[in-house]
Amino acid sequence: MTSSTFSFFKAASRWSKNHKFFLTSFGVLAGGGSSIIYALEQSIHASNDAAHVAKQKWNHNGWFDTLDHASVRRGWEVYKNVCAACHSVEYLAYRELVGVCLTENEAKAEAAEQMIEDGPDETGAMFKRPGKLSDLIPKPYPNEEAARYANNGAYPPDLTYITQARIDGENYIFSLLTGYMDPPAGVVLAENQHFNPYFPGGAIGMAQALYDEIIEYEDGTPATQSQCAKDVVTFLKWCAEPEHDTRKLFAMKAFTILGVLNLVVWYLHRHYWSVMKTRKIFQSPKSLFKK
Amino acid sequence: MSIVNVLYKTVLKRPSRFFVVVAVTSLFFERTVDIGIESLYDRINRGKQWKDISSKYE
Numbered sequence: 198m199t200s201s202t203f204s205f206f207k208a209a210s211r212w213s214k215n216h217k218f219f220l221t222s223f224g225v226l227a228g229g230g231s232s233i234i235y236a237l238e239q240s241i242h243a244s245n246d247a248a249h250v251a252k253q254k255w256n257h258n259g260w261f262d263t264l265d266h267a268s269v270r271r272g273w274e275v276y277k278n279v280c281a282a283c284h285s286v287e288y289l290a291y292r293e294l295v296g297v298c299l300t301e302n303e304a305k306a307e308a309a310e311q312m313i314e315d316g317p318d319e320t321g322a323m324f325k326r327p328g329k330l331s332d333l334i335p336k337p338y339p340n341e342e343a344a345r346y347a348n349n350g351a352y353p354p355d356l357t358y359i360t361q362a363r364i365d366g367e368n369y370i371f372s373l374l375t376g377y378m379d380p381p382a383g384v385v386l387a388e389n390q391h392f393n394p395y396f397p398g399g400a401i402g403m404a405q406a407l408y409d410e411i412i413e414y415e416d417g418t419p420a421t422q423s424q425c426a427k428d429v430v431t432f433l434k435w436c437a438e439p440e441h442d443t444r445k446l447f448a449m450k451a452f453t454i455l456g457v458l459n460l461v462v463w464y465l466h467r468h469y470w471s472v473m474k475t476r477k478i479f480q481s482p483k484s485l486f487k488k
Numbered sequence: 489m490s491i492v493n494v495l496y497k498t499v500l501k502r503p504s505r506f507f508v509v510v511a512v513t514s515l516f517f518e519r520t521v522d523i524g525i526e527s528l529y530d531r532i533n534r535g536k537q538w539k540d541i542s543s544k545y546e
Contacts, residue, residue, distance in 0.1 A: 256536070261529060266538040296538055300545050416544075442537065450525050457517075 248394040250365055250372040253427075257434070261449050263442040264435050270298035271414050272432025275425045276356070278412045283344070283353040283403070285336035289436055292330040297435065304330055311335050349389040351402025360430070360437045367430050369395065374426040377405040 209217070257264045273294065276286070291308040295301045308328035313335065316323035328335075338344035345352050360366030372395040380392035380399070390400040407425045414420050435441060499509050534540065 261532055263529075263533040263536050265536045267536075267541050270541075296542075298538070300542060303545065446526070446529050449529055450521060453521055453525055 245397055246399070247397045248372075248376070250368045250395055253368055253371055255367055255431070255434075257431070257441070261445050263445065264431060266298055267416065268428045268431040269435050271416065271418060271424075272428035272430070272435075273298050274412060274414060275407075275429040276432055279406050279425075280356065280429065281334075281337060283337055283348065284356045285338075286334050286357045286436060287336050287355050288333070288357040290331060290333050291328065293439060295330070297439070298432070301330075308332055348402055351389075353403065356433055356436065358437045360434050366437070367434055370433065371423075371426050371430050373401075374407050374429070375423055 212220075256262060256268075276284075291304045294307075295304045299307065308330055311328040311332070312325040313328045313332050314323050315326050318324055338347060341352055354362075360370065363369045373393060376393050376395045378392060378394065380386055384392060384399060386392060386400050390402060391404050392399055393401045407422045407429075409421050411422075411425060412420050418424060438444075498505070500506055530537070
């Protein structure tokens, strides 16, 4: 049996013109589309004057690695004691911290320390009451104008989804928090601006927030600047992707089940083709694909 | 008689048996995969999840 007698498999030679045209255009469009997306993505990096951020070895980087919840807990301490003075995490509620980095009682106690505006009561007035688990984390400023006014016109963005909202989120924020330096000669900063090579443009409205020993960790971890930055970024990563751990567990299950299904498909494939591959006589149906 | 033939005769040939076998094996398959994967996942991530450290704070 030569390959020419096997003409049944040279399917493309029997396709109609339209069929070929359709497949060719589809290929060209798909290939062209991906090249354009790739090219655009590259130019974003090239046009940025910011320093390239280092890739850190986050211990949740692997396909099946959960977040380090001790680090999330320390990160919450850092957020609460440092970042919360300027940045909100306005989509996060106290109850969501339970079972992630706080016990229920701890979360209740922390919520109760905050006075939350509620109401109206029966006289129509708003009143303050201690926070409950269902309350959102209070914001440092009531609105964007107040935030800008307090920060010389710069707006401290909400941090809930910040790791998703920046290219290379975790690495970028880590570099940003630890990357402050004196401006190089020739760079002129406006008043209340600070130099950070990782921030596009270099002049950032946020002063360096993290220093060694800026807080004391309750678990005794030495609170160096990079430790605080790592922990707060891990916390923000959880904040932006609270489903992170479950997602990876499900990935593992999905791969396992798909692996088993793959075996079934492989067997079926052999089964169906065994008829074809063991036969001695071949027909060559001319009219199979063409009218 | 190959294993496939046995399988065919005992299980696949009659839809009534086939459906019972599908229901029962999927039950056990699901539990096995769930328990197996979860314990593997907990082993890979030992010490990192909240349930590993929560006892320190309660």
